[in-house]
């Protein structure tokens with residue numbers, strides 16, 4: 449089954465709402481509409497920027513979509529600082545990042561919590577981008593496949609098969625995030641293939657063939673072509689390079705198969 453390439457720009461804790469508008473305008477201006485036939489492009493700004501990005505994308509009828517970087521596992525109530533799936537859905541979010549390694553590391557998010565967040569997103573019609581991936585010591589011990597597929601299985605635990613069809617998985621080796629050390633296409637393909645095989649064993653051919661598996665970790669315009677050329681890599685979750693309009697536009701165009709706009 450053909451899977452459309454997805455490029456997701458995770459801005460992390462960068463850019464205020466005015467800077468967000470400027471960046472989205474830059475991407476919209478620089479990336480002609482025809483590229484969207486080959487690549488889905490989404491941006492994942494901080495919560496405080498989402499309303500501004502929504503106003504711009506709705507007003508200009510942009511093909512670019514947007515989402516959030518986290519979602520509460522709860523529906524509503526006394527959860528100071530949390531933002532619910534219903535709130536994100538009301539803002540028109542298409543995607544939400546769940547289980548990013550930075551949240552697992554700095555906010556002690558467990559697989560169990562990540563699983564609840566995946567469910568919260570799906571309940572409100574938002575596609576979770578479920579992040580999985582190993583730290584350097586796990587890779588050096590040769591346990592990266594086992595580690596990553598366990599995170600995958602736990603993150604999807606209890607979901608119905610048809611719900612899994614609405615999930616995006618992002619393989620992000622922690623040692624490649626923000627370090628400039630991109631995984632080789634062979635490294636990325638090895639783990640993305642194992643992710644797809646795990647999906648096949650648990651949910652069957654149709655689901656495994658349709659779920660998009662992204663690579664994340666120092667993805668840039670100069671390496672994205674080789675990454676998406678891998679059979680089981682369907683796009684990228686991009687951090688640093690998504691903050692630079694020119695670089696991100698190039699990256700999206702090359703992920704679409706080029707040429708540069």
Ligand SMILES: O=C[C@H](O)COP(=O)(O)O
Nearest residue numbers: 458625626665666687688
């Ligand atoms: O969510 C994005 C990833 O953590 C990758 O970040 P990076 O492209 O800055 O390495």
